[in-house]
Amino acid sequence: MRRLVLAAAAATVLLLLQGSAAGPAGMEGPFGWEPMKDLSNPHVRDITEFAVNKHNEDAQTKLALDNVVKGETVGFLGTIYKLIVEVKDGANPKSYEAVVWDGKLVRFLFLFKAVEGNV
Template identity: 30%
Template sequence: MKVQNCFYLLSLLTLSLYATAMGGTRVVLDKGGWQPIRDVKDPSIQSLGRISVTQHKKRTGLPLSFVEVFKADSRKDNGTYYRLDLTAKDGLVPKKYQAIILETEDLGLELQSFTPLGR
């Protein structure tokens, strides 16, 4: 009986240590989590920002002109979503916006949202 209890406790301890160790990697393996894009100056990221502003202009008619992406994240979920914090000029005044754009093999690039960032 004592050997069986020791085996049971050892099994619980092993499982809890394994679960704790796996918990540390959960964020990396999380399919839906946003991951930072380190090189926001990469031309492909800047191009996504420019496309976001262009698509928003077509929808709204606002006279925005793209300046730069200054922060970017991505996540995989039926394609790749890009969350871009960017600067665009409304006339002569630079303003900050957040754009979410989806890239899929079937549809290409599609703007999901474009909202002003709080000050």
């Protein structure tokens, strides 16, 4: 059952992200990405720390979370978060896009990629 839910969530995330590298054009409204209003919410910080820690674990890096710059959500068997985060790699600041699915029983990092230029 868990694999089925993860597969469905993965398929949904891929469909939502397809063709939206710069943003969710045409995906606003009740069935698309909604801008997050409170990026300082403790739950958002928890989701973001999960994404950075999971990336560090998977990629054997030591990035440190600095700030959440932008966020969007969409509901699907929980919530999918698309976040732009600023991290520090030693003394070097970097920006990343992270996509995290926060389900009722499991949390999963789908994407953690560097963002170039202004976000």
